[in-house]
Amino acid sequence: MANKRMEVATKSDKPLFIPFITAGDPTAEATIEIAVTLEEAGASILELGIPYSDPLADGPTIQAASKRALQGGMSLEKALQLVPEMRKRGLTIPVIIFTYFNPLLQYGEERFVNEAAELGIDGLLVPDLPFEESEHLDQLCEQNDLAFISLVAPTSKQRMIKIAQRAKGFLYCVSSLGVTGVRNELDPRVYDFLKTVREASNIPTAVGFGISSGEQVRAMQKHADGVVVGSALVTVIGEQEEALKEKETRPIALRNIKTFVSSLISS
Template sequence: MGSNRLEAMLQQEPNLFIPFITAGDPTGEATIDIALTLQEAGASILELGIPYSDPLADGPTIQEASKRSLKNGMSLSSAMQLVPAMRERGLTIPVIIFTYVNPLLQYGVKRFTEEAASLGIDGILVPDLPFEESDELSAYCEQEQLSLISLVAPTSKERIQKIADRAQGFLYCVSSLGVTGARKDLDPRIEEFLNTVKEASHVPIAVGFGISTSAQVSTIQALADGVVVGSALVHQIGEQGEALQNEETKELALQRIKSFVKALISE
């Protein structure tokens, strides 16, 4: 079922909006509420980040969210368990797990792919797994019909082509070299980079890292098939952290998150 749900979404949706959230920030229960709110707001695919103590690709906003989540005892296993709970409550969009190599190796790659498929997860993205070392994970994902999402950065044409040849689901293009985090301006060379990727790729391309304003979202939507928003959204969730944990204020907090997302993608 897994990658079929993702394939179906990729075929029907010309402008993919892919929000990233940290599992367990502020709580597991709130993560389920947020996921459903994002689906209502127009999310095409959900990226569910696994909190990690040493997130190399993440800027301060997501690092802080990871810290909060780890404090609550969230782990790779408990984050994966949130997905069937989301599905039970009506989440139909594909879910991609975003995790670093270390937690994955500790958990066991084969065990992860088997469980992920059985829990209604559609794909996995591992930002610190070099393409050259992805064969084992790729083979297990294939067995379980999970999409292994590849990241591609502005490097040589040859390397972009190599990664694109084996891409599954969609290709995640890193908009700038460096860590994630909201930025004022997009890299001026982004258009050239995305054109290179488009020429090489047989799957849709989505762009992430540092996209935080509706103007940036519009720019990316004109150049690519999808846009990933992480830090800007995680920051909003952080601001609503207390309100999300209180029954009386929860609905209002979710409304605020929804309005934030709608304003980002409705240009």
């Protein structure tokens, strides 16, 4: 049985816009309101990152966001509980939990998947779990109507095709090898990589890692079905940190976030 929210989002005629935010950055309440604002601004799917002390795939921007969130007491369990609150405030788009494997293992894979399904979460992405070791978690997700999102990087063609053919929901294409972060220029070899993956995949492809400007978003939309924007958005959230913490000033900060997203996705 396909996840209904994910099906609606990925079958839309519009290019997918998938923002990444860190749960609890700068506060739990701010995270809920940022999520709703992102949907209003045109987000198709939300990636909700779980703060972690050793985020191997993340550059300094998201590491700093994780640190802020952890200092505020955010955890995997608390992050999951944010999603039903987002739903109560009107969030209708799919929510993907982005977490490293160690916190997931400590929490319990079956416990996580069962609770995620009950709480209105639509998928899971584990960046440090190799494709070859992901079958058990993929099956658990499938049994609970969650999309297990696969990451594919420009490696061997045979491996890329294998990942693309097993992917669910949307296929997250890593635009370059290395950690997340804003990049002024993307490696020109990314276009051949995206062509290979897109031809092998039965589901939409979304490209991420380094997408930070409207120009890059538009360039990538010619070669993929959507884009993931993380570090550039997390930078804006970090700049608005103090305003987001206070109820009185939060609306101004949310408006600034919305303006930034509009600058990325307006044609």
